[in-house]
Amino acid sequence: MSFYTALSGLKASQTELAVISNNVANVGTTGFKKSAAEFGDIVSSAPLQSSTTAGQGTRLRGIAQQFTQGGFENSERSLDLAISGQGFFVTRSTTSNSQVSYTRNGSFRVDSQRYVVDSSGAYLQVLPTDSRGTLTATGLSSTRSLQLPLTSGTSSATQTVDLSITFPADADVPSSRSVYTAQNPYAFD
Structure with missing residues (x-):
């Protein structure tokens, strides 16, 4: 024995x-x-x-x-993602409802149709949201393949800036005006 x-x-x-x-x-x-x-x-x-x-x-x-939190590394790639804490990325092998996989490998890229895919070509799944970013559905059956839009919005020039600044109490303030308002601002160089 x-x-x-x-x-x-x-x-x-x-x-x-x-x-x-x-x-x-x-x-x-x-x-x-x-x-x-x-x-x-x-x-x-x-x-x-x-x-x-x-x-x-x-x-x-x-x-x-062991599913403990690993370390994070900086990357030069904009689609390298990491999950803090527990959790997984959900991927599907095709855009239709096919085999679901779970991974913590966050090395993603964009394919020719602008879908976000992993190294094996599986599509990253996300939950649908409305225009304000609020979830509209939950559950694995509601997930969709993430496709990047052609544009991210229309740019426009800044029209007005409201700025509040606090100067030190001993700062030199011109005494020629008694009150400074939005209509009577303090002009400085």
Whole structure:
């Protein structure tokens, strides 16, 4: 029995090293989440025994992905996105209702029809909004592929600027006028 206990420990160490190796190999992968091996104690008991004996070896309970917040890196690309906290980007393989995927990889680009897509060509999904930015529907079935508009609005020249400035209490104020208003402003250079 002691040979089996030692053998199960060696196998557990091999599995732990494999998980660590995978984490190290993917450390530079965008959106990668590390994994951790979880082990359990093997407890034995015989049908006619009234007690159980712990310490008979170990076994792998599972490999759990760690969804903690990773670090952010600056990028020169305008469509590199990141999610703060928990959550995923939702993508679909085509613009119609097809296979849905969830990813934390925020490396997106624009295709020839102005749709925002990931590296495999899957379309980024968003919820619909009205002209003021208020959600008009919720739920996965309501999502749409994000398509960038041709224009972002019509530009117009600034007509009026209201500006309030606080000067220091000991600032030099001309004494020729007693009251300054919008109709009787203080002109300064």
